Structure formats: structure tokens, C-alpha cells
Amino acid sequence: MALKSTTSKHDEVRKAADRLNSEALSADQLMEGIARLLNKELLKYNWVGFYMIEPGANPPMLVLGHYQGAMTVHTRISLHQGICGAAASSGKTVVVHDVKKDPRYLACSIETKSEIVVPIFVHGKVAGELDIDSHFLSAFADEDRELVEYCAQLVGKQLERK
Ligand code: SME
DSSP states (O other), rough: OOOOOOOOOOHHHHHHHHHHHOOSSSHHHHHHHHHHHHHHTTTOOEEEEEEEEEETOSSEEEEEEEEEEOOOOSSSEEEHHHHHHHHHTTTTOEEEOOOOGTOOOOSSSSOEEEEEEEEEETTTTTEEEEEEESSTTTOOOOOHHHHHHHHHHHHHHHHHOO
């Protein structure tokens, strides 16, 4: 009889992200791979995308990069707007269990019910963020936060290599 595996889906995905990281030739390639991996492997991660701070822009602006999921009208977001702006300006992960109850929320899709946004740090400064939307309420628990923060940190480290 086969032994029951104690490895969770989140552990598996973390290992797959490690593999992408060791194989990636650039941060750009890693971001593309992570967006695809998270969207494909985790049922509740219905939209996964990166917003990066536009170099030299004044005032600072978040610009949509690699993403998986439906197209969004929010391709440029200021640091004063949305959950995305809140995460980038505070440098803190923002988890919203019910987007309807958060006045900061900028709607991308009527199907979105919860969201997590994790800042990406490069040499201690916010350089962008990893944003995930879910069609499920309260989709992001502690294990999700840990996984998404881990992925954001892999990207930050790759960007530091430049
Ligand atoms: N909901 C985000 C906007 C980006 S979309 O989710 C893709 C926000 O409130 O900032």
C-alpha cells in the first residue's frame, strides 16, 4: 500500500516555483512562469498578475506586467488607488476577504470576491507587487499568504541580480 503523502498542494507549488527560479534566465521569465504556475495549480487563484513600478515615473505608477486570467482595464494604477496602491505604498501584504466590503477595491471582474496583493522588494524598496484575485470569498489563508510572499521574494531576488 502506498504511503499517504503529507506534502500539501502549497508545498508542491513552492517547490515548482523553486525550480522555475533556478531555471529562469531573467526576472521577466520568472514572473511569467510564476503567474502561469499559480493560476494553473491553485483552483482559487483565478487571476494572477504582476504590477511593476514604472522606472522614473513621477508620480509613481504601477504598470501591469505578466498576468494569467481575464483582461483587465486596470493596466496602470497610481499608488493612491486600489488595493494595489495600498500594498505598494505601505510595503505590506494586503489580504481582502470580501472585496465588496473594502472601499479601496478597484473592480477588475464582477466575479472577483477576494484578493491578495504582496509587495516585491528590490534592495529594500518596493519595486512592484504580485496581485491575485479569487472568485471565492476568503480564498487567501495564512498558507496562501506565505506561498505568495515566497514567490514575490523569489522575484525580488532575481531583480536584484541585474
Ligand atoms: N483589484 C485591484 C486592481 C487590479 S485587478 O484586481 C487586476 C485593486 O483594487 O487595486
